Amino acid sequence: MTRHAYRAALLHALEDPCRAPAEAAWAYHEDGLLVVEDGHVAAFGAYTDVFPALPPDTPVTPFPGKLITPGFVDAHIHYPQTDVVAAWGSQLLDWLNTHTFPAEQAFADRAHADEAAAFFLDELLRNGTTSALVFGTVHKTSVDALFEAALARDMRLIAGKVLMDRHAPAGLCDTVETGRADTEALIRAWRGRGRLGYAVTPRFAVTSSDAQLAMAGQVAAAHPDVLIHTHMSENLEEIARVGELFPDARDYLDVYARHGLVGPRSVFAHCVHSTDDALRRMQRAGAASAFCPSSNLLLGSGLFSLKQACDCGVTVGLGTDIGAGASFSLLHMMGEAYKVGQLGGEVLDPLHAFYLATLAGARALKIDDQVGNLAPGKEADFLVLDLAATPLLARRTGAARTIAEQLFVLSILGDDRAIERTYLAGRLAHSRDRTPPSRALYP
Structure with a gap:
């Protein structure tokens, strides 16, 4: 001993x-x-x-x-976007096309992914983050590289391959079949090794067809120990686009719910413009939200209401959302969350902010039996x-x-x-x- x-x-x-x-x-x-x-x-x-x-x-x-x-728990972060931190641009959809998608195409190369993964994880540790829920890219190799580096450091990390079969560059699109095959192979290879976990990861409703969202729900149902990680209600233009693509859905949350993607293992990043009704449905399902104040400010997405989410009973963790987020530091995110609250007429207690960065994040990621305090x-x-x-x-x-x-x-x-x-x-x-x-x- x-x-x-x-x-x-x-x-x-x-x-x-x-x-x-x-x-x-x-x-x-x-x-x-x-x-x-x-x-x-x-x-x-x-x-x-x-x-x-x-x-x-x-x-x-x-x-x-x-x-x-x-240690801090980052409830939402993109490791392939490390090199677009502090990139000047417009709002979400333009920013994705201008900065994110070009950067992510490089992760088809394993050597690039290895170097980026090592830098990313060391940057997390340097900023006090010991657990995180992480987006890879559409490339299976990007997640292999990240998991290998995290296993070597003995980090508690949950990550997933992005699922994206439309409205994106050809080099970043998979298919329903290849997305399923790669996701299931990654789950078999990495889930439960060391302190690693897997998350089924459709990017967001805009870039996944009904068939792919249905497949994601099926894979998640077949593996009850994996999370579901995606974006929701971040930006008004994005929400309008989802409404156009899914005209029969009740709202953005319903797009995911009808495909089996809303439940106690779901983590939805942002939820900036969610209604009370949607938040209460999330609470009843046991789904969590990741509050990403820095990126919401940088992209002009809006002001997340922590009070609204708390009043509706939703578990909320804190995310950096690198690379739209401006820092790997969850200390910095605590301060940004306070500023968002000030702009929205809500005063965030410092101890509550600390809870968001530690135990709340662990609860959102369903790892609070192992870390968080x-x-x-x-x-x-x-x-x-x-x-x-x-x-x-x-x-x-x-x-x-x-x-x-x-x-x-x-x-x-x-x-x-x-x-x-x-x-x-x-x-x-x-x-x-x-x-x-x-x-x-x-x-």
Whole structure:
């Protein structure tokens, strides 16, 4: 057995703040101890409570002034779009044609996919993201490359090959038959290996025929441990186009529902313009939404109402939506979510934003029994956050009176520099190469 303990301030979410009182939603210890055994959390609590029960030969790494949290969970991201981050353009449909589709065609080449996958995963870890739900491209090789790289890093990653058989460049279109064959082959090859999972991934209703959407629903039904991952109600022009293509559907959600794609394993990115009725139908089905504030702002898609989704009972995780999203950092996304709320007349509590980036994302991805917080028994994916990573951050967090104030400052001023260390299953996966302080700094 390998055992190691880490001393710092500790924070994790316990419940959805939309549905639980504040005292039940969080656990925070200003001086805490996290104990990891064989890659799993063995104890999480106040130092004075946990340390006396620790076997005397247990190594303790102290991080004075630092904050340990669960690793972040990105509920929606496109790894092939890494090279179009910060691309100038118009709104969604034009942006796809101008930037996304040309970039994705390169992923037919395995060497390109390998290089991009390695960079993408290292960038996630550098920004404190330890789990993610990821789009590949239409090419099977793009997903093989991503899964191989994630397996080598022991990341908890869920991904899928894009299904797209119309209204896209010829080099990015598959067919109902090839889409099924590639998807089933990828599920057989990768699902359940290490900490990997699969998601059936139609891009969105515009680029899949009825026959392909029906096939996607059939494959998902045949594999009850895979997710369904797609886009919905992101942009008004997109919604109008879906209405033209599916005139008999009640709404955008119904397009997916009639093909068996709405259920407890479904994650719909964006949902910016969803009605109360659609959100309540999602809630009854157990489907989740990924809130992607940065890309919604950059593409001018609109303002997602977190309050509306909460009032309708929908589980909402936080996504970067790289490459329309402007950053890999879920700290940054917490700040962007706050700004979206301000524009929409909603005030987002910093602790709620933190929940979206951790436990809520794990719940949306149906991996909250394994990650999302640092409850004993869960996989030890965690971060060491440096509250003084920059002079301004140090000045502002040093003046903060509560953990909520510190989190808010981190969400506005923080970025990858605030991620001092990232651990995967108790193993150091990223470090800024700073030597931890001596244990003697603690009394």
